[in-house]
Amino acid sequence: xxxxxxxxxxxxxxxxxxxxxxxxxxxxxxxxxxxxxxxxxxxxxxxxxxxxxxxxxxxxxxxxxxxxxxxxxxxxxxxxxxxxxxxxxxxxxxxxxxxxxxxxxxxxxxxxxxxxxxxxxxxxxxxxxxxxxxxxxxxxxxxxxxxxxxxxxxxxxxxxxxxxxxxxxxxxxxxxxxxxxxxxxxxxxxxxxxxxxxxxxxxxxxxxxxxxxxxxxxxxxxxxxxxxxxxxxxxxxxxxxxxxxxxxxxxxxxxxxxxxxxxxxxxxxxxxxxxxxxxxxxxxxxxxxxxxxxxxxxxxxxxxxxxxxxxxxxxxxxxxxxxxxxxxxxxxxxxxxxxxxxxxxxxxxxx
Ligand SMILES: *Cc1c(COP(=O)(O)O)cnc(C)c1O
Numbered sequence: 001x002x003x004x005x006x007x008x009x010x011x012x013x014x015x016x017x018x019x020x021x022x023x024x025x026x027x028x029x030x031x032x033x034x035x036x037x038x039x040x041x042x043x044x045x046x047x048x049x050x051x052x053x054x055x056x057x058x059x060x061x062x063x064x065x066x067x068x069x070x071x072x073x074x075x076x077x078x079x080x081x082x083x084x085x086x087x088x089x090x091x092x093x094x095x096x097x098x099x100x101x102x103x104x105x106x107x108x109x110x111x112x113x114x115x116x117x118x119x120x121x122x123x124x125x126x127x128x129x130x131x132x133x134x135x136x137x138x139x140x141x142x143x144x145x146x147x148x149x150x151x152x153x154x155x156x157x158x159x160x161x162x163x164x165x166x167x168x169x170x171x172x173x174x175x176x177x178x179x180x181x182x183x184x185x186x187x188x189x190x191x192x193x194x195x196x197x198x199x200x201x202x203x204x205x206x207x208x209x210x211x212x213x214x215x216x217x218x219x220x221x222x223x224x225x226x227x228x229x230x231x232x233x234x235x236x237x238x239x240x241x242x243x244x245x246x247x248x249x250x251x252x253x254x255x256x257x258x259x260x261x262x263x264x265x266x267x268x269x270x271x272x273x274x275x276x277x278x279x280x281x282x283x284x285x286x287x288x289x290x291x292x293x294x295x296x297x298x299x300x301x302x303x304x305x306x307x308x309x310x311x312x313x314x315x316x317x318x319x320x321x322x323x324x325x326x327x328x329x330x331x332x333x334x335x336x337x338x339x340x341x342x343x344x345x346x347x348x349x350x351x
Contacts, residue, residue, distance in 0.1 A: 004342050005333075006318045008134050008163060008295045012337040014187030020247040029243045039239060040231035046242055047228075049249040053257055054165075056172045056196055063224040064237050065193040068162045070219070071179030072096045074195060075128070075158050076103050078205045078221035079177065081213060085124035085155075089113055089140065090133030091322055092160060097128070113290075115144040125204070126156040126176075132164035134184075135322035137283075137297030137331065138290050142170060149174045156201055163295045166257065166336065167264045176201040182241065185294065186248055187337035192241040197221055252336070260336050267334050267343045268293045274347045281307075281350065284329055296332045297321070304330055307350070314349045 005012040024030070032039050047062040056062070065071060076084055076099060086097040087110045100107035110118055120127060127148065132139045149157045158177040161168055165180045172178065176198040183190035205221040215222060218234040227234050252260060272291065275283050275298055284297040300307055304320050304327050311318055321329025334343070 001315050003312075003315050003317050004338075004346070006316060006338065006342075006346060008319045008331050008333045009181075009184035010190050011184055011333045011335055012187060012342075013189075014248045014251070014337050015339075016248065016251050017187060017244065020244050023247075024240055024243050030240050032239050034236050034239055035232065042239075042243060042246060043228075043231040043233070046246040046249065047231075049246060049253060050194065053249055053253055054170065054172070059199050060172055061197045061202065061225055061228055063195045063197065063221075063228055064233055064242060065179075065195055065219060065224075066191065066238070067193045068160060068179055068181040069095070069099070071177075071181075071193050071195050072099045072128075072160065073103070074216065074219055074221065075126070075177045075179065076100045076105060077214070077216040078208070079156055079158075079201055080105050080125050081208055081211070082106055083108065083121070083124045084126050084128055085120055086110060086128045087113060087115060087118070087130070087140065089130060089138040090136035092133050092135060092162075093128075093130040096130065096160065100128075113138075113140065115140055116147045118148060120148075120152055120155065124155060126158055127152070128158050128160075130160045131168060132161065132292050132294060134163040134292075134295045134331070137285055137292040137295055139164065139292045141289060142168065146171065146174050156198075156204060163333075164293070166252065167261055167294050169261065172196065172198070182245055184333070185335045186245065187335060188244050188248060189241060192238045192245060194245075195224075197225075263340065264293060264334060264336065267338065267340055268296075270340075270343060271296055271332065271334065271347065274350070278350075281330075294334050296334065298330050298332065300328055300330055302328045304328060311346070311349055316346050316349060318346075 083106045084100045085108050097107045156176040162180045163184045165185050179195040181193045182188040208215050223234050275281050282299045284299050285291045319331035320326040
């Protein structure tokens, strides 16, 4: 039986992926020279399509990296001299703060998640936000993030949007460094990350260079930027995945981002309505505005293993809770790859 993966990542593949994979082999994409003209065309076209889909200003740079965790590390390395500030709503936010500490920075945790009203320390250079923390199913509203950015226009804002992109609608004029990997909302194989960098963040990187501080090596923003000017990557990249990303972006552009977002909203509402009315399975987050639209976390009163086994037998894979919640929570993804009818089927099996 072919399974449907409602796991939060890797997740269900984008429906057109098998076709694109076959095509990639026919076109000898795995053998493509990453310094040649054909790759450069693929690089610039993919970057353009991403910008078109997400309305990213042409002033921002798009770099390919290996993962979202790499995105966390590169962001700190390339833009922070001493102090990073972290809004933490779950394990991924914690990981990011630890990465900053491991790089020798002073990483400060925000005292809470009332984002609009936070008092950010004067010396903090960057505000790091896990916009949708996949471990807890907590989202932070973009409007609240904009309030914070307008209050602190000189500080860089960095967003981890791994499990909310392409659903989350971002005004990139107010986002300096945004990163994600492709195995969640884009329904692709793991092993490719994308990082979107504003001119202000590039400037900050330049200041660190001028002070002769370390900004890392081959994947520093400076080095990525130099190579991107020539539509290349410093290393031999995941060309196959960049190709597949290009194809899925093309499909999404054909669909239209507003349709994708509207469908996500429909599926989200259907799922939360279902769980809110369920006698035993309850959404872990009661505050409606904080509930993730794309990665739902549900309390199971210790029945996680049983539920996952039952669903698996019916052809549906869902996630266990994260870390020490693995036995009493489940996590369900709601990505563009998941159709309305698959969601209905899943809920029918959970009823
Ligand atoms: C999955 C995830 C990551 C890590 O992504 P990798 O591709 O494994 O590096 C980071 N942040 C969030 C919010 C995630 O959901």
